Amino acid sequence: MISPNVGAPQADIFHYYKRAILRAIAEDRAIRHEEREAKRQKRLISPDKIDQLIKRYLVHAPYKVNSCRYHSFVVYFSNLQRLGWVEFTGREEPSSLQDNYPAGQPRKYFRLTAAGLMAGDAAWSNPLAALYGRR
Numbered sequence: 162m163i164s165p166n167v168g169a170p171q172a173d174i175f176h177y178y179k180r181a182i183l184r185a186i187a188e189d190r191a192i193r194h195e196e197r198e199a200k201r202q203k204r205l206i207s208p209d210k211i212d213q214l215i216k217r218y219l220v221h222a223p224y225k226v227n228s229c230r231y232h233s234f235v236v237y238f239s240n241l242q243r244l245g246w247v248e249f250t251g252r253e254e255p256s257s258l259q260d261n262y263p264a265g266q267p268r269k270y271f272r273l274t275a276a277g278l279m280a281g282d283a284a285w286s287n288p289l290a291a292l293y294g295r296r
Contacts, residue, residue: 174247174271177285178237184286187218240288246277 191214199206241247252270284291 174238174241175234178234180282181237181286181288183219183222184215184282187215187222188286190218191215237288240292241277244276244280244288244291246274246280246288247271248274 188211191211194214195206195211198210238247248271250270250272253267256265256268258265280291
């Protein structure tokens with residue numbers, strides 16, 4: 162769980178992760194759509210039309226369109242830690258998997274940093290590009 166900085170609204174890293182996945186899908190769909198239309202109409206690709214399509218796809222995308230895989234979330238979250246967008250609060254609590262199983266790893270709490278709060282949607286959508294730049 163993530164606790165926000167003081168004065169910031171409650172934030173859930175899973176929400177940001179899901180929004181990042183949705184944004185990446187919307188960008189991919191918009192680019193492909195605009196490339197097809199530009200080719201069909203024999204014109205240049207319009208970045209403005211791509212931006213409009215991205216916005217439209219984001220508005221109409223259901224939140225549960227894609228499932229979240231544990232490993233991909235772990236990789237995503239580790240990139241956020243390397244960027245300094247989240248930090249450990251120092252708070253831990255025990256966790257248990259189920260009644261008949263031994264205790265799991267402790268539940269650790271994180272908070273968004275000022276850098277994390279200031280990062281834009283594009284950066285949250287692709288933290289690898291924020292880390293290493295676009296290729």
